[in-house]
Amino acid sequence: MSFLVLEGIQKRFGPAVAVEDFNLNAEKGEFVSFLGPSGCGKTTTLRMIAGFEVPSAGSISIDGTDVTNRPPNRRNVGMVFQSYALFPNMNVADNIGFGLRVRKRPKDQIRKRVAELLELINLPDKGGRYPYQLSGGQQQRVALARALAIEPEVLLLDEPLSALDAKIRVALRKEIRSIQRQLGITTVYVTHDQEEAMSLSDRVVVMSEGRVEQIGPPPEIYNFPATPFVASFVGTLNLLPATVVDGASGRVSVDGQEIVGSKSVKPGPVTVALRPEAVELGEAGGANRLRGTIEDVSFLGSIVRTRIRVANDASLSFDQFNDPALAPASIGDAVTVSFPTEATLILEGTASATAAIEEAIAEV
Amino acid sequence: MTNVGIGARAPGALESIQGSAQDRRRPVRFGRIWPWVVFIAGFVYFFLPLVATLEFSLRARPAGAAYTNVLKDPQFSGTLLYSFVVGVITIIVSIAIIVPTAYWVRLRLPRIRPLVEFVTLMPFVIPPVILVFGLIRSYSGAPFHLTNVSFGSDLLLVAAYTVLSFPYMYRAVDTGLRSIDVRTLTEAAQSMGAGWGRILLQVILPNLRVSLLSGAFLTLAIVIGEYTIASFLIGQKAFGPYLSHLGQNKSYEPAAVSLISFGLTWAAMGVIALLGRSAQGRRGGIQVAGGH
Numbered sequence: 001m002s003f004l005v006l007e008g009i010q011k012r013f014g015p016a017v018a019v020e021d022f023n024l025n026a027e028k029g030e031f032v033s034f035l036g037p038s039g040c041g042k043t044t045t046l047r048m049i050a051g052f053e054v055p056s057a058g059s060i061s062i063d064g065t066d067v068t069n070r071p072p073n074r075r076n077v078g079m080v081f082q083s084y085a086l087f088p089n090m091n092v093a094d095n096i097g098f099g100l101r102v103r104k105r106p107k108d109q110i111r112k113r114v115a116e117l118l119e120l121i122n123l124p125d126k127g128g129r130y131p132y133q134l135s136g137g138q139q140q141r142v143a144l145a146r147a148l149a150i151e152p153e154v155l156l157l158d159e160p161l162s163a164l165d166a167k168i169r170v171a172l173r174k175e176i177r178s179i180q181r182q183l184g185i186t187t188v189y190v191t192h193d194q195e196e197a198m199s200l201s202d203r204v205v206v207m208s209e210g211r212v213e214q215i216g217p218p219p220e221i222y223n224f225p226a227t228p229f230v231a232s233f234v235g236t237l238n239l240l241p242a243t244v245v246d247g248a249s250g251r252v253s254v255d256g257q258e259i260v261g262s263k264s265v266k267p268g269p270v271t272v273a274l275r276p277e278a279v280e281l282g283e284a285g286g287a288n289r290l291r292g293t294i295e296d297v298s299f300l301g302s303i304v305r306t307r308i309r310v311a312n313d314a315s316l317s318f319d320q321f322n323d324p325a326l327a328p329a330s331i332g333d334a335v336t337v338s339f340p341t342e343a344t345l346i347l348e349g350t351a352s353a354t355a356a357i358e359e360a361i362a363e364v
Numbered sequence: 365m366t367n368v369g370i371g372a373r374a375p376g377a378l379e380s381i382q383g384s385a386q387d388r389r390r391p392v393r394f395g396r397i398w399p400w401v402v403f404i405a406g407f408v409y410f411f412l413p414l415v416a417t418l419e420f421s422l423r424a425r426p427a428g429a430a431y432t433n434v435l436k437d438p439q440f441s442g443t444l445l446y447s448f449v450v451g452v453i454t455i456i457v458s459i460a461i462i463v464p465t466a467y468w469v470r471l472r473l474p475r476i477r478p479l480v481e482f483v484t485l486m487p488f489v490i491p492p493v494i495l496v497f498g499l500i501r502s503y504s505g506a507p508f509h510l511t512n513v514s515f516g517s518d519l520l521l522v523a524a525y526t527v528l529s530f531p532y533m534y535r536a537v538d539t540g541l542r543s544i545d546v547r548t549l550t551e552a553a554q555s556m557g558a559g560w561g562r563i564l565l566q567v568i569l570p571n572l573r574v575s576l577l578s579g580a581f582l583t584l585a586i587v588i589g590e591y592t593i594a595s596f597l598i599g600q601k602a603f604g605p606y607l608s609h610l611g612q613n614k615s616y617e618p619a620a621v622s623l624i625s626f627g628l629t630w631a632a633m634g635v636i637a638l639l640g641r642s643a644q645g646r647r648g649g650i651q652v653a654g655g656h
Contacts, residue, residue: 052551072554079555085548089570098566099556143552150556 001064003028003186004049004154009058011044018044020210022058026203029184031177033197036207037233042190043158045207049188050156051075062153078147082159084139086131092118092142093127099150117145120179137168144176148183155180155187161196173200194234198222206230228347231273238274240314242346252346255311259288261346271347276305278343279318281329286340290316294333308335414626421619430616434624437617439606444588444625447603450518451587454525455580461526462533462579467568470541471550484534487527492592499524500596517598524593529583536582540575541568577636585629 002025009022019041026032034042047053049060051072059068067075086095093114100110118124121141131139140160147155160176161169177200180187191197197204198218206213206221206229214226225231232239242252242259250261252270259272283289292308295315299322306329307317318337320326329335424430434440462484469477487495499520503510510516546568553563569576594602600609603625611618 050551050555052554072551073557073559075555076557077555079552081548081552083545083548085545085552087549087552087567087571088544089567089573098553098558102557102562146552146556156555 002026003030003063004188005059005061006045006049007059007061009045009048009060010056011041011048011053012056017210019048019055022212024205024212024215026186026188028063028186031180031187031189031200031202033189033191033201033204034207035191035194035197035204035233036213037192039209040207041210042192042205042207046156046158046188046190049154050077050079076150076153078150078152078155080140080143080147080155080157080160082162084131084136084143084163086139086143086146088131090130091127092123092129092131092134095131095142096127096146096149098146103150113149117149120148120182121145121175135168136164137172140164140172141175144179148179148185153186155185157187157189159190159192161191162193169196176200198234206233208233225273225345228271228273231345231347236276236317238272238276238279238316238318240272240274240310240316242270242272244268244270250341250346254290254314257290257310259290259344260341261344262342263346265346266348268348273345273347274316274339275343276317276319279316279337279339281306281318281320281335281337283336283338285338286343287338288341288344289336289338291334291336292316294329294331294335297329297331308337414623417619417622421616421623424616424620430620431624434617434620439600440621443601443603443606446601447588447590447594448584450521450525450602451584453522454529454587455583457522457526458529458533458583459537459576459580462530462537463569463572463576464564466534466537466541467546467564470538470546481534481538484530487531492524492528492590493596495524495527496593496596511597514598514601521594521597521602524597525583525587525590528586528590528593529579532582532586533579536575536579537572540572544568544571573639577639581632581636584632588625 004024004026006022006024009019010017011019022041022045024032034045036042044053048055051067051070051074055068059066061067062075062077087098090098096114096117097110100113105113114127115124118127121144123138123141126134126138126142131142134142140163144160157176161172164172173196189197189200198221201218203215203217204221205215208229214221214230216224221230221234225234228239231237240254242254244265244267245251245253245258247265247267250264251258252261252265252272253259254272261272279285290308290310292310292315294306295309296307298305298307302322303319304322305317305319307315309315316337421430422428424433465480469480500511502508503516503520504512508516510520549567549571550563553567558567588603589607590602591604591608595605595608598605600606607618607621607625610621
């Protein structure tokens with residue numbers, strides 16, 4: 001029996017479906033991220049776990065207890081908000097101790113626990129400060145300590161780093177993960193930032209338009225995306241429209257140039273999905289080859305990303321490590337690129353579906 | 365005729381073009397004079413009557429007799445204390461009604477906000493005399509008989525004043541609620557196990573301090589000076605009717621009472637400004653922190 005179980009969760013707001021048929025079994029101590037563009041239902045699902053929304057259908061249980069209809073203040077769940085939500089009228093120590101005062105713990109026990117938590121979040125001498133005297137990163141660490149003070153069964157974080165600077169974001173991300181590991185607390189983390197989800201999580205739930213697209217560990221999500229949406233949302237992806245030549249052997253044609261996919265496909269319009277890092281300039285990269293002309297070269301520091309046009313409706317980007325000895329390619333050059341068949345993912349779907357995915361990504 | 369018309373207009377147009385170079389200096393010059401003119405006009409408008417009242421109140425012989433008479437009069441302190449106590453009770457009742465209402469409307473029923481706003485504005489639409497007659501007609505007869513005992517009348521007075529305080533209290537509280545993230549703070553408190561009572565008392569109310577103070581001050585100012593409702597319900601037990609009675613029977617004392625109550629009002633305002641300033645500083649601090 002898993003620790004946190006969401007079974008057939010649905011949420012409708014009038015005729016609009018916010019979440020449909022969400023299923024998740026999280027183990028004790030697991031770190032699960034909900035990843036998706038805004039409006040995909042990830043926050044709504046988190047709010048249902050917290051008890052701020054009641055599911056239209058389905059059930060939620062924590063440690064074997066059904067909490068579906070339990071009000072939020074009677075669930076033992078800690079929550080961290082994007083806007084910190086510290087109580088402005090209380091100092092840091094009183095904020096952290098709030099949940100313990102609600103539980104009517106003795107005063108000296110509260111004081112001890114607050115000191116412990118201040119130590120944990122590396123702000124041991126800031127107990128007497130008010131929230132407005134702290135930086136954003138410090139406020140969010142206090143919010144984390146406050147959520148942890150009540151020793152919740154599940155910790156919920158709703159885009160906790162979105163309001164912070166890039167540098168603080170990365171530092172705090174590591175801190176959250178190390179505290180979570182230290183305490184072994186089951187955690188659900190909502191984010192629209194795929195890098196955050198990938199680097200933090202044991203498992204990622206990719207969502208789109210209220211549906212779960214894929215659940216799996218980060219490498220699996222990245223390397224074996226289950227749907228075109230996941231493939232394009234996570235990481236950079238080349239999407240090339242193609243037609244099936246021989247479905248059984250996975251042979252498809254990109255505007256007349258034939259390549260072989262990693263598995264067999266059904267006849268019809270398909271999309272070839274390729275990670276930029278799988279493609280190599282020249283013919284040494286694998287069995288599949290595509291010819292094209294260089295359209296753009298962007299220098300990104302440690303890597304150089306080159307885009308080539310392989311057909312009227314298809315272009316392809318690939319990465320090379322930066323090498324000072326290497327002569328830079330010039331725009332308009334005719335080149336051949338190659339890539340292994342295992343890295344050639346063939347997704348069933350029309351070009352218009354692909355366009356819809358790209359639009360969805362652009363919105364993020 | 366047309367020529368003259370054009371000719372008459374042309375120099376004007378030319379002037380305005382030439383004048384543009386001088387215009388640049390003009391706002392500066394007027395910028396120095398006009399604020400002073402407005403300030404002095406305002407100062408005279410507000411303070412001349414006060415100075416006149418003071419001068420008049422000091423004509424009583426022996427010197428300062430108007431003030432000593434008033435302060436010695438047990439009815440002065442009695443009515444002032446009565447109206448003050450009624451005011452404080454009104455404020456407490458009003459806060460107890462308005463804060464949960466405004467909070468709930470903001471949190472759960474934002475759609476009915478215009479309706480609630482309209483209801484709270486009713487005292488501006490319905491004259492006090494109608495309100496007091498309505499109260500007397502409704503509660504003086506069976507089964508209440510409230511006006512038969514003085515405590516019943518006091519109760520009605522507080523009820524009427526609570527209604528009068530709604531427009532000020534609701535607006536103040538609603539503005540205060542707008543300045544904090546009510547929904548998220550509520551959810552944060554809920555997730556830590558707090559119930560509604562605790563959320564209202566420990567999370568929402570303390571953050572409305574300045575709003576409550578300004579609403580409370582306006583309410584107190586209205587209650588202490590109110591005449592119509594008090595005179596119908598309880599007569600000269602309250603400060604307003606006492607002041608009016610004094611005005612009809614004495615010459616110098618009403619001026620003295622006016623100045624004393626004016627001084628008390630200013631003192632109350634000063635207290636609020638003082639309490640409010642520390643909270644303002646705090647809010648400014650939040651903005652600075654948010655910029656990091």
